[in-house]
Amino acid sequence: MGIDLYYDDLSPFCNSVRLLARALGLQLDLKERNTDKDEQLTPEYIQMNPQHTVPTINDDGYIMTESRAILRYLVGKYGKDDSLYPKDLKDRAIVDQRLDFDAGTLSARWQFVCMYPVVKDGKKSLNEAVLNKLDEALGILDIYIKKSGGYVAGNHLTIADFAIVGPVSCIEMMELLDVSRHEHVWAWLSKCKAEMNGYEEENGCKVSNNKEWIRNALA
Numbered sequence: 001m002g003i004d005l006y007y008d009d010l011s012p013f014c015n016s017v018r019l020l021a022r023a024l025g026l027q028l029d030l031k032e033r034n035t036d037k038d039e040q041l042t043p044e045y046i047q048m049n050p051q052h053t054v055p056t057i058n059d060d061g062y063i064m065t066e067s068r069a070i071l072r073y074l075v076g077k078y079g080k081d082d083s084l085y086p087k088d089l090k091d092r093a094i095v096d097q098r099l100d101f102d103a104g105t106l107s108a109r110w111q112f113v114c115m116y117p118v119v120k121d122g123k124k125s126l127n128e129a130v131l132n133k134l135d136e137a138l139g140i141l142d143i144y145i146k147k148s149g150g151y152v153a154g155n156h157l158t159i160a161d162f163a164i165v166g167p168v169s170c171i172e173m174m175e176l177l178d179v180s181r182h183e184h185v186w187a188w189l190s191k192c193k194a195e196m197n198g199y200e201e202e203n204g205c206k207v208s209n210n211k212e213w214i215r216n217a218l219a
């Protein structure tokens, strides 16, 4: 029996979970909840996840929400070794720091300051100040990648890369910022595309499909 994943193709946070499941060789039973149509607002879903967000997983009755918590849970339970989430205290703390940076700064700026005003509140353009804040977050990520030796939290893939590749590939797709200006982010993104199993299927093609959705919202 696979793990139930409640997901939405519009959500990069779901793609992060799907990419990690691929890396771990896990079978997911995909249960779509289109958040654009509020399919996550049913009493049954809210009973399972009071935040009514995707992704949510149900692993044989064990419910977990919040993409980064899900990544930690899956790798802890199903990882064959500790390379994706090191057991060494200091190495793990770096991964956790990057995950927190993503949740509190990078993805938060992207989701709540850039995306939601457009797709939820009908804003037709983003002002320079907003884009500068997002660009600043990318600049910080660039420093982290440079310091770590080519990946977000080390010199190899960890769950921090899986968490961050979803939102960064969306930022690239929106073409509101020149991501290539951040050379380490740009090189890292290429490596993720090449090295993550099923990248195109689990993230790349969804990001491309969403381009139209966002373009329409901005038009």
Ligand SMILES: N[C@@H](CCC(=O)N[C@@H](CS)C(=O)NCC(=O)O)C(=O)O
Binding pocket: 008, 010, 011, 012, 013, 035, 040, 051, 052, 053, 054, 055, 065, 066, 067, 068
């Ligand atoms: N911090 C959460 C964010 C998840 C999230 O905001 N998902 C959005 C889709 S991208 C959602 O489910 N929105 C519907 C809602 O809030 O009702 C995570 O990383 O899982």
